[in-house]
Amino acid sequence: MDTVSTGDIEKLLRVNELYINFYTYEGVVKAIDGVSFDIHPNETFALVGETGCGKSVTARAILRLIPTPPGKIEGGEILFNGVDLLKIPEKEMLEYRGKKISMIFQEPMTSLNPVFTVGDQLVETIALNQKVSKEEAYNIALKMLERVRIPDAENAMTKYPHEFSGGQRQRIVIAMALSCNPSLLIADEPTTALDVTVQAQIINLMNELQKNMGTSILLITHDLGVVAEMSDRVAVMYAGNIVELGTTSVIFEKRYHPYTQGLFNAIPVFGKGKQTRLEEIPGSVPNLLYPPPGCRFHPRCPHVMDICRKEKPELIELEPGHYVRCHLYR
Amino acid sequence: MDLKSYIARRLLLAIPTILGVTLIVFFISHVVPADPALVWAGGARARPEQVEQIRQLYHLNEPIWKQYVIFLSDLVRGDLGISPVTGRPVIEDIKTYFPATLELTIFAIALAILIGIPLGVLSAIKKDSPVDHSTRIFALSGYSMPIFWLGLILQLVVYYYLGLVPDPGGRVNTQVYISSEFKTYTNMYLIDSLIQGRFDVFFDALQHLILPGFTLAYATAAIIARMTRSSMLEVIRQDYIEFARARGLPERVVIYKHALRNAMIPTVTVVGLSFGGLLAGAVLTETVFYWPGIGRYMVGTINTLDFPALMGGTILIALVFVIVNLLVDILYAIIDPRIRYG
Ligand SMILES: Nc1ncnc2c1ncn2[C@@H]1O[C@H](COP(=O)(O)OP(=O)(O)O)[C@@H](O)[C@H]1O
Ligand SMILES: [Mg+2]
Numbered sequence: 001m002d003t004v005s006t007g008d009i010e011k012l013l014r015v016n017e018l019y020i021n022f023y024t025y026e027g028v029v030k031a032i033d034g035v036s037f038d039i040h041p042n043e044t045f046a047l048v049g050e051t052g053c054g055k056s057v058t059a060r061a062i063l064r065l066i067p068t069p070p071g072k073i074e075g076g077e078i079l080f081n082g083v084d085l086l087k088i089p090e091k092e093m094l095e096y097r098g099k100k101i102s103m104i105f106q107e108p109m110t111s112l113n114p115v116f117t118v119g120d121q122l123v124e125t126i127a128l129n130q131k132v133s134k135e136e137a138y139n140i141a142l143k144m145l146e147r148v149r150i151p152d153a154e155n156a157m158t159k160y161p162h163e164f165s166g167g168q169r170q171r172i173v174i175a176m177a178l179s180c181n182p183s184l185l186i187a188d189e190p191t192t193a194l195d196v197t198v199q200a201q202i203i204n205l206m207n208e209l210q211k212n213m214g215t216s217i218l219l220i221t222h223d224l225g226v227v228a229e230m231s232d233r234v235a236v237m238y239a240g241n242i243v244e245l246g247t248t249s250v251i252f253e254k255r256y257h258p259y260t261q262g263l264f265n266a267i268p269v270f271g272k273g274k275q276t277r278l279e280e281i282p283g284s285v286p287n288l289l290y291p292p293p294g295c296r297f298h299p300r301c302p303h304v305m306d307i308c309r310k311e312k313p314e315l316i317e318l319e320p321g322h323y324v325r326c327h328l329y330r
Numbered sequence: 331m332d333l334k335s336y337i338a339r340r341l342l343l344a345i346p347t348i349l350g351v352t353l354i355v356f357f358i359s360h361v362v363p364a365d366p367a368l369v370w371a372g373g374a375r376a377r378p379e380q381v382e383q384i385r386q387l388y389h390l391n392e393p394i395w396k397q398y399v400i401f402l403s404d405l406v407r408g409d410l411g412i413s414p415v416t417g418r419p420v421i422e423d424i425k426t427y428f429p430a431t432l433e434l435t436i437f438a439i440a441l442a443i444l445i446g447i448p449l450g451v452l453s454a455i456k457k458d459s460p461v462d463h464s465t466r467i468f469a470l471s472g473y474s475m476p477i478f479w480l481g482l483i484l485q486l487v488v489y490y491y492l493g494l495v496p497d498p499g500g501r502v503n504t505q506v507y508i509s510s511e512f513k514t515y516t517n518m519y520l521i522d523s524l525i526q527g528r529f530d531v532f533f534d535a536l537q538h539l540i541l542p543g544f545t546l547a548y549a550t551a552a553i554i555a556r557m558t559r560s561s562m563l564e565v566i567r568q569d570y571i572e573f574a575r576a577r578g579l580p581e582r583v584v585i586y587k588h589a590l591r592n593a594m595i596p597t598v599t600v601v602g603l604s605f606g607g608l609l610a611g612a613v614l615t616e617t618v619f620y621w622p623g624i625g626r627y628m629v630g631t632i633n634t635l636d637f638p639a640l641m642g643g644t645i646l647i648a649l650v651f652v653i654v655n656l657l658v659d660i661l662y663a664i665i666d667p668r669i670r671y672g
Pocket of ligand 1: 022024050054056
């Protein structure tokens with residue numbers, strides 16, 4: 001069995017054996033290679049990994065926003081409250097997008113349409129998704145802006161996106177995403193494009209809203225600091241595979257998978273002398289047009305064995321709820 | 331800056347532009363080695379004293395710079411002079427002929443937008459499909475087809491072979507026009523007929539407008555379609571489009587509200603720039619369809635060396651250009667809030 005099971009805890013989202021390819025001029029990019037994970041109600045689940053490992057593709061797949069062509073979901077299930085989102089018609093998908101599942105993206109500067117006011121875009125989202133009148137939608141919009149602490153919300157409604165700073169725009173985007181009380185928020189690198197101080201504010205805001213609204217968060221990031229601040233459980237992704245999955249505390253403490261170890265060593269450690277050197281993982285992310293056979297990490301792995309070049313390792317449950325995909329632990 | 335003072339400032343800035351245009355046209359037209367007085371008096375048959383009289387009347391014996399000064403001092407008093415050819419005040423001729431051109435060009439622009447934008451959107455969202463390829467062919471022939479040829483072919487096919495429209499030529503069926511008490515307020519028949527509730531005249535005028543309107547619109551429709559397509563393709567890759575989908579907006583709203591508004595920004599520029607070509611095309615269209623507009627009128631003034639009419643027409647067209655440019659800039663700021671009047 002190559003699936004992750006978290007026993008009888010209630011599941012909000014279950015991604016099961018997801019395979020996604022991109023058919024490009026150069027060939028087939030095997031971007032997602034059998035990814036499985038669950039998200040529970042009320043939890044923050046982090047997906048970490050280097051750029052290009054398939055975090056965003058996984059996230060977009062949940063909302064069925066993969067551009068097709070070139071993308072194609074080759075197999076797997078995405079169960080949301082038991083409904084397989086990959087099987088329902090596009091029209092029914094509108095009942096999920098923005099309502100039950102929301103998504104925010106990395107670039108707050110470009111997530112809002114520059115030619116419509118913030119109020120217009122908020123009201124439109126609320127009116128369409130909640131089937132309420134424009135006036136009701138307007139009032140909900142005001143409340144949401146106040147909730148994400150946009151000063152002078154009434155005035156802010158009449159302004160255009162370019163009149164706000166990056167941090168404010170990300171707050172507005174969060175307000176928009178949470179306006180319909182979704183049970184799942186997918187946040188794709190929500191703080192990457194922001195200043196460090198603003199990052200902290202946004203993280204605090206998201207933590208607070210999550211507590212108050214009971215929304216589960218799928219947090220995508222390559223920043224382990226953000227993971228530590230926000231998430232309950234973590235999945236580490238490498239080249240389209242989940243290589244380790246478990247609670248944040250166990251991952252940070254044990255780091256079973258050689259890639260997880262490499263990833264953690266690559267964080268700059270402050271306070272250890274002036275020149276703290278970043279210990280990079282040797283080698284580079286594989287080209288997913290020609291993924292390495294066997295374990296996709298083997299060309300960069302310090303503990304590589306013969307079997308790693310031939311056979312893709314299974315996910316092994318090393319501790320209850322803690323999974324590793326590595327031949328070292330067979 | 332508010333809109334009113336912006337418009338006022340732009341119109342003030344237009345004065346030197348228009349003066350410059352009159353200067354150039356005045357000197358170029360007056361250096362032609364022909365005797366206009368002789369032409370106006372009726373050619374070789376004219377009596378010398380008659381020719382001399384006309385020369386006096388139109389100050390043709392004065393040095394050319396002085397003639398220009400006289401022209402300017404008349405102009406600031408709002409006097410465009412009297413046409414020596416038609417014998418009517420130039421301003422009256424303009425009032426007669428210009429509305430016909432205005433009606434034709436506005437109709438053509440509306441048609442070009444109505445054809446061009448949906449085709450552009452469709453070929454962008456169905457990129458590389460048969461629709462896209464057909465639109466490309468439609469647009470390519472629009473770019474390359476000479477207007478007079480298109481006009482003639484349309485007359486041949488639509489009127490002569492298929493008989494779908496009335497006799498091409500003119501703006502309404504004269505029978506309809508004369509036999510009824512049809513009043514002209516704006517001299518644009520579509521508008522005048524609607525004001526009076528005269529739907530017979532309206533449909534007759536519309537039938538007369540279709541062929542010349544399409545002939546004139548085709549090239550512009552092609553430009554709009556191609557421009558809309560490429561800017562749509564650019565816009566639908568933007569993050570805010572994906573976010574709009576992620577917010578749960580239906581595809582119709584995503585494309586026709588969020589994407590199209592942004593895609594219109596470059597399209598508006600192109601339409602504004604292609605307006606000059608549209609006016610040049612109007613001259614040809616009017617000629618092919620015997621359309622009594624300002625284009626044909628101006629061609630006539632050149633043939634008869636009708637200087638007052640030529641200058642009047644020149645000022646009018648320069649003014650139209652200034653106003654169209656202003657409208658494009660205002661439209662720009664309406665579509666894109668990041669642009670401010672300045
Ligand atoms: N539209 C696309 N066409 C081709 N390849 C794509 C496309 N989108 C993503 N990919 C490929 O999928 C892989 C995963 O990308 P992505 O999920 O964006 O990575 P990240 O983890 O940085 O978010 C990359 O190798 C990328 O090249
Ligand atoms: Mg990404």
